[in-house]
Amino acid sequence: MKKKVTIRDIANQLGLSAMTVSLALRDHPRISAPTKERIRAAMKELNYEPNQVARALATGKSNLIGVIVPNSSDPYYAEVIRAIEDAASAAGYHVLLANGSYEMERYTERVKDMIALHMRGIIAAPPFISEKPKLPSFWQNLLHSDFDVVLINRQLKPPIFHQVAADYMDGVRMVVEKLAELGHKRVAYISGQPAMLPIRQRLAAFKRWAKKYDFDDDPKLFQYAELSFHGGYEAGQQLWATLKKKPTAVVTFSDVVAVGLLRFLEVTGVAIPGEVSVASFDGTAVSEFTHKPLTTVYTPMYEIGRQAFDLLLGGMKNKFQAPQNVILPVELKLRESIGAAPNVLKKTRLKSARVR
16 A cells, blocks of 8 residues: 655655645745755655645634544443444535543543634533633633534533433433332442543432432442442442442443442442442443343434534524524333342242242
8 A cells, every 4th residue: 555645755855844835735924935846746746745733724614523532432422423424424514533531631632722723613521611600711711712522421501502412311310210119228329530520410310310219328338439330340349348238239331430330339249229229320232242232322322423513503603693402302211131120029029929
């Protein structure tokens, strides 16, 4: 396969620095007209084709959009990204993807990089963004600029950027109501980083619904975990080490974390769902292929990505459009990882034995 010609190849042929060639592509006044002409001739000779980023730097215009997520290897975001890329390609746009991490400072730096590369707009899931009065200064400034931003999985009230998210609050209700219906009262909850707005919102919703259904009010039933298989395993260890009276059900904020928890329970010899039921959120493909298929709140990941791009495209065409707030419905997928609470099972068996 023929190697693609780069700026460095042109620089080497002409005995110039790559920076000089890059500046010439941007028509920088520091580069003389004769040098620019030499570079153009070399580009033609070598069949140099500037990539989208180089073209954007040269012209100050692009058909590039930026997508910045905390972790693109997360199955949830992988599906969202696939949808954005499909929609962007159909509309004649290209996607530049960046991992922003879960640290707001690093995430903000990635956004600044995108702006410097003349993106038409960005789709982002900032880790610690909060309501308007608490917005970091950079995001406050971005709010008052003409740069288009769409947030995914961020439910700000009122919306200050375009935003699209799943109705996680309703998903929490579904999970709690189902567990209550199955007789569970001692339910643990494994949450993510408490500094993240959607994580805080979901945790608060769980506590509200748990109180309504008179679940055990024990602070030790709440545990935090990093978003990984290992994080779920460790959270399970912590719960079982600190709780004398074990939970009859555990809800995790992510399928990925639930997989780690299931592994811990399996290794520990805990029967699922006979002793402990497990439910989670997201509905990623992994939830179907655990040793006990996971009950999970399915979120329309692909639709979130598609609608996020549609909002961005609409914002780019109509600069004065008021911030749109799109909330997509979720669905509780009932699988083998949840069942009746142990005390309910015991009563059912006793009743069955008496009937015989």
